[in-house]
Amino acid sequence: MDFRIFTEPQQGASYDDLLAVARAAEKLGFDGFFRSDHFMRMGSADGLPGPTDAWTTLAGLARETSRIRLGTLMTSATFRHPAILAVQAAQVDHMSGGRVELGIGAGWFEAEHRAFGIPFPPKLFDRFEEQLAIITGLWDTPDGVSFTFRGDHYTLEDNPALPKPLQSELPIIIGGNGPTRTPEFVARFANEYNAAFPELDAVRGRFGTIRDTCERLERNPDDLVYSAALVACVGSTEEEFRRRASIIGRDPQELREHGICGTPSEAADRIGAFVREGVERFYLQILDVNDLDHIELIAREVIAAL
Structure with a gap:
């Protein structure tokens, strides 16, 4: 198992806020710091x-941390041209000493696209497939050889296929619940499958679909990491848990049913339940990025106990 902190900065956070969380996560022994890739808040947050x-955030953190993995859950394929994203991710990988991972999805938040003037095209999954093919193709092209791609949505002619990531294989994370195309994309392109906020009783089925698709496409399903992103809200006492739930605007009972939440012993038991369903890596969604004591409590009384 490994445990990563996952933040949602569009809800309200500066770079300095995120730096403080990343440094705390590194100091406390977490394995990674990840952030969403959104430009517009959701819900009632200001x-x-x-x-x-x-x-830009990950580039800064690459120079201001030294150990933890850094990445996105998930970069929207609609936000950046794939060849440019390949350059960005590879550059940040070098800046970090080889600690970057690319979580990437097809895109979904149409109102955000309208607000920022970003096209929200039809056939998102067709474009996503080409995006994945371009990024992996650029990184896999041997040094000194150019890369050409001709698809329905993107065309590249004699791209120099540089820079390469520092890692021999920069991990790609793909999530989603689709029954057909998502599993195929995972089997063809990904190093990790991420279940986003899954119900406990649905995890084994989601992972099973990925495994079955890998076998059908003649890939070893054990090559993948199977992870889950889950909201975390823990208090050393019931009163403290309820206070933290109130601050993030969530119902305590709902949190207990859907996340890694409650007292430390409850949170540890919940992690154990997800592990038994096949989760190997946890992304703990921290919604109040100013509460560093919360992250310390999870490290000290939940993860350490496990």
């Missing part, structure tokens, strides 16, 4: 002081 760009 979003102040305004959005931060995911890959």
Whole structure:
């Protein structure tokens, strides 16, 4: 098992806020710091002081941390041209000493696209397939050889296929619940499958679909990491748990049913239940990025106990 902190900066966080969380996560022994890739808040949050760009943030953190893995859950394929995203991710990988992972999805938040003037095209999954083919193709092209791609949505002519990531294989994370195309994309392109906020009783089925698709496409399903992103809200006492739930605007009972939440012993038991369903890696969604004591409590009384 490994445990990563996952943040949602579009709800309201500056770069300095995120740096403080990343440094705390590294100091406390977490395995990674990940962030969403959004430019517009969701729900009732005020979003102040305004959005931060995911890959600009990761470039800064690459130079200001030394151990933890860094990445996105998930970069929207609609936000950046795939060849440019390949350059960005490879560059940040070098800046971090080889600690970057690319979580990427097809895109979904149409109102966000309208607000920022980003095209929200039809056939998102067809474009996503080409995006994945371009990124992996650029990184897999031997040094000194150019890369050409001709698809229905993207065309590249004699791209120099540089820079390469520092890692011999920069991990790609794909999530989603689709029964057909998502499993195929995972089997063809990914190093990790991520179940986003799954119900406990649905995890084994989701993972099973991925495994079956890998076998059908003649890939060893054990080559993949199977992970889950889950909201975390823990208090050393019931009163403290309820206070933290109130701050993030969530019902305590709902949190207990859907996340890694409650007292430390409850949270540890919940992690154990997900492990028994096949989860190997946890992304703990921290919604109040100013509460560093919360992250310390999870490290000290939940993860350490496991």
